[in-house]
Amino acid sequence: MKPTLQLRLGQSLTMTPQLQQAIRLLQLSTLELQQEIQQALDNNPLLEQEENEAQETSPIEPQDASQLDSSDAMAQDKMPDELPVDTTWDEVYSAGTAQSAGPIHDGEDSVYQGETTENLQDYLLWQMRLTPFSDLDAAIALAIIDAIDESGYLTVSLEDIQAAVSSEEVEVELDEVEAVLKRVQHFDPVGIAARSVQECLLIQLGQYSPDLPWLNEAREVIREHMDLLGNRDYRTLARKTRLKESDLKEVLDLIQQLEPRPGNGIIQSESQYVIPDVSVVKKGAKWVVELNPDSAPRIRVNEAYAAMARNARSSTDTQFIRSHLQEAKWFIKSLESRNDTLLKVASCIVEQQQGFFEYGEEAMKPMVLNDIAEAVEMHESTISRVTTQKYMHTPRGIFELKFFFSSHVNTEGGGECSSTAIRALIKKLVTAENPAKPLSDSKIADLLAEQGIMVARRTIAKYRESLLIPPSNQRKRLV
Template sequence: MAISINTRASQTVSLTPQLQQSIKLLQLSNSELEQQLAKEAEENPLLEFEPNPEIESNLTQSNERIEVTQSSWANPRISQDDDEDWGEQYERIAHKQTLLEYLEEQIHLLNVAPDEQSLIAYLAGCLDERGYLPEDLQNIYIDLTSQTLSKDSYERLEKALAMLQSLDPPGVGARDLAECLSLQIDRILENVNTNRDIWELAKEITNSHLSKVGSKDWQKIRQASGQSEAAVLKAVNLIRSLQHNPGAQFERENDQWILPDIVVKLKQQRWIAESNPNAKPRLSLNNEYARILKENGQKKIDGALKQKMLEASWLVKNIAQREETILKVAQAIVSRQQKFFSIGAIGMRPLVLREIAEELEMHESTISRVTTQKYLACPLGIFEFKYFFSSQVSSENGSGISSTAIQALIKKIVGEESPSKPVSDTQIAQILNAQGYNIARRTIAKYRDILRIPPVHLRKQ
């Protein structure tokens, strides 16, 4: 056997410690950033950190907060000369992304035809708050064809459901608990190399013996599967570790009080985004240490101390870079959503991460980090950046409207209804259809639930 030495050139991506830190800081919220900086300052004497009094008071004086909800969106009256500092009035509730919004965001990124995206989005609108599909697929198909919203075959509807079930969170789109758990196990089996036998046993138990797990009938499961009781118990423990409610993370939590990163103001008939000075991290280099190091010269600096100085400089620069990136993304969002800030949610235009990424010449993953847990304050309230990204609903004339605007239209229709004769979900769908927007009745019902609007029989007076 001949032995030889060859030279080969190849390209690899290597993340430097500085870049890793920059990415980590970008995805932190204001409160998480405060905690991280406090920790860094404790470990590095060359850093000076002053806790943000706004965030501290936010944590300790919750009883003095003022709640501003989505009801204030309807008719904002803001003059050009209004100099109110919306950044200081941070005691407001922020919009929390719903399961349907999260799914629509993913559906828009699927590499499938627009009509297939519409079919998947229709099914997403049929899910309950747990993320399950409670109605039989055959009934949904009949409903679809009866509304003349689709001429798709039943097989295409099944394919659309499979695509929906491939999205996050794992288990979404399941029709029962067994399917929900099985979908999660399939996702795990695609990525694990160890314990595959136990996971495959867990899937067998989930599909065929789930009722016996509830009654703890291990002997019958062992006999049916041909496995030892120890293996069965391991598989059951894995099943219990799975999420039984994929939509749990999107359930409405207690009001979340936050300090916005950005404030939006009206100047010369145009809405602009500015950094909130109250939210800026109070971090700097220790001037006394820096002076001593400078006087002693680089050659006399201890190696460990020199490393601390380098790390401190990196952190200060990365914090500045974080603020600049957040502001750039906010400015790009505000530039596109001018109508929203003027008339409310009904003026929201469709927007995707890729659009902002291309303009700023950044990667979509970077935009995703910036839009998560970053907030802007405006006269309408406080909103997470992600709120301004929504899928597009096509109209008959070829124009598009965002799903957020559709929700606002539903709210407007219900707000104008007669108390003695409220409009049904079917009637709302017909009204929107007359305006050129083909929205399924089940999607109307889902949006109505998101808006916390009761069903028609509960609204009747």
């Protein structure tokens, strides 16, 4: 068959670069948007950041030499205007800072700089270096510290540590490994390197004064009745220890002061910061949504470069400036479109969830993405992009926009109740329950049914677990 040319009429959907950029900016979080704007400022010379008016109008007042503090004055006196070519920065630094550093005396106690710790092992190694160990004991201590997990427990047996440290030249006894372990277990935090929860708690009790009330009884409970303590079987525990209910409560209060995971207090978790995109304030009887002006830097087209595009004589320069000018305008337009869409969607969410802002989570209405999509006349996928990793600052806290969407549960009267509202009701019931007789999932379902909310016991258990509320047998405690 010979190749031929044919003309056909048809329709196809194409995404322009401008539309692709607008969609990409729409789904970025605030922190990602800040990085995107900074990258655009670095790559496009026709974009510039708008300076704060206060910074532009307030000139920097010159400081008089008499107003400088001692360190500034010393730096002025010691630092020459011009340095010789062969001057090293070590010489300049030592000349200006030697006196402020202060002498270090041999008798001074070493202070641990906690902010330099990356993990639990670093903290324990720092203490090990300050402890007078022999070379062999230091090797054993190092092997023990390497075998400690994030919670602070020893993950290998003493026999394995003995085999790891022993060699043809040196034979390590198991008793020596045990002795070094006892010393490590009294490092901070106390109870570290324990082989069980029982051993960890007993080590911590050993740090208390022998005259402490209920100390011996607490040791007995941990040593002899750890299973009953874990199951919260207080009735059997009181019978076996022959303690009155009031006395047993004193013993349990002492045990609850102990830390079953001593390593968790040392590990530094990285803080997650959230910058709200919008804020909600009440003006009169109406809730108003406002964009956060500080969520991203404001940018504009550099007028000086824009004027060069009109006056440029070289065709190459003209093409370069005009192409970057067009990109700058597209980028600013995409940012404006993002802000308009975000404000429109957030305002619609607030309008739909008026009850939440007035009364809290119990008044939350069931709402899905399609409800907002129909209200603002946008596609559901657009609403999903707008509400992902976007946050709203309210008088009740900071919430992701996704928080306001939830499924519904039918009520007895034919209405609907939000799953978020049901979770709030479950939390309220558990908070108000009798600690000696906590509510079971079936009882919570019955109480909700009395309010016309029909929820299965299995659903109650799922909602309770999502709230990190333990089951009733684990919530039971003595009053």
